[in-house]
Amino acid sequence: MDTFTFTQPATVDQAVQAAAKSATAQQGAQVRFIAGGTTLVDLMKLNVERPREIVDINILPLDRVELNAEGGLIIGALARNSDVAHHPTVLRDYPVLSQALLSGASPQLRNMATTGGNLLQRTRCVYFRDTAHACNKREPGTGCSAIGGHNRMLAILGTSKDCIATNPSDQNVALTALEATIQIQGPQAKRSVPIHDFYLVPGSTPNRENVLEPGEIITSVTLPSPIAGANFTYLKLRDRAAYEFALASAAIVMKVSGGKIQHIRVALGGVGTKPWRSLEAEKALEGHSPDRATFVRAAEAALRNAKPASENAFKVELSRRCIVRALTMSTKSA
Known part of the structure; x- marks a missing residue:
């Protein structure tokens, strides 16, 4: 694991500005937000992720799970998977999300993992996680070892000649069926992106997995009003x-x-x-x-x-x- 700087901003604005400033100031620098850390820390230990700066967002007020004015549900980016899975409103109105969350990982990991972190969960492709092998997702232009290698767990939909890695999340499958919207805050503005448009298929740029820009942070996920009788x-x-x-x-x-x-x-x-x-x-x-x-x-x-x-x-x-x-x-x- 490489050395890195560590900051702990007190507000979302400070977090966004810290990440944006660092990304701009250091050519090629990698800035990562850390919450539960259940994926990021593992990848840092493997030297797959090598950020120069870690921005700890755990103290930010982003853990709410509550109804909004339109009758839908707001899930904060720092809401823990266990808390969301067992929330009374989720169990009553969006049980598919609870079922998906409880089918993933282990109780210990669900107690730490966050909604935002799960949205950004990286692939479990063995070649992505092993720096001894070529991987276009990890190092663009080096090739995809999985196409002619061990690919039993990998994707059959949305693949390209450059990448066949699978998205591993359970939560995000349920959020897709529920037509969730992802709220994002960046250095200049806030925006909302439907989950169907948030993720990118690999194409010729498998290193780009979603529409987030440098310095942007997920603040919450919104579910539409429940469908009566569904x-x-x-x-x-x-x-x-x-x-x-x-x-x-x-x-x-x-x-x-x-x-x-x-x-x-x-x-x-x-x-x-x-x-x-x-x-x-x-x-x-x-x-x-x-x-x-x-x-x-x-x-x-x-x-x-x-x-x-x-x-x-x-x-x-x-x-x-x-x-x-x-x-x-x-x-x-x-």
Whole structure:
């Protein structure tokens, strides 16, 4: 681990200005905000992340979980995963988020990990985390060792010739199905970005994973008002029952009315280079009867553009089955 400077600002404005000033003053310098540190510290130990400055934001007042004026829910960037998962409003109105959070990591990690940190969680691709191997995400232009290497856990949707790394989060799959909006504060202004637009597919620049600019910080996540009568499911398929990343997962928000699917959101995890909203599946489902034949057609549509690598072709069928099962579970919970 390299040496670094450490600051602890007292306000969000101070945090943003400290990060922006450092990023501008030092060409090539890396500035990182630290909260729970459950990903950042690991990557620093591996010399994957080598920031010159750490800005500790733990004392900032960003841990609220409360209703907003529009009837939606505000989740502060520093709200701990455990607190969000067990919050009464989340359990009642957004249970898919609770299910997703409780399926991830371990109780100890969930007690430390934050909402904002989870949004920025880096891939678990073994080549990204091993500096002895080429990785375009870690060092642009060096190549992607995963394409011809060990890629069983990696993505089949949204990949490119330069990167097939998977987004590992459970939380963010649920937030995608819930159509969350991310509030960002930067040196010049504040902005709100829908989660569907927040993440970037790798393309030719896999080192750029999201739309954050230098000095910007996530301050909160907003969920829209709950959909009356909707059913929620988060299904995660993995090699073992706990403390394991998804091979495939599905977050479903579904409302059935008059025997037809009136509202449907489908997001996938474990298979995409970002939390993957399947507009194709939603189109195949909306307005149709909630039966197995419809669900199978939707699953086929969701995986139509999958591009498996040498070791993960099984994920295509696994993800299809995951979608069908999750949709069936949502129907039965009505």
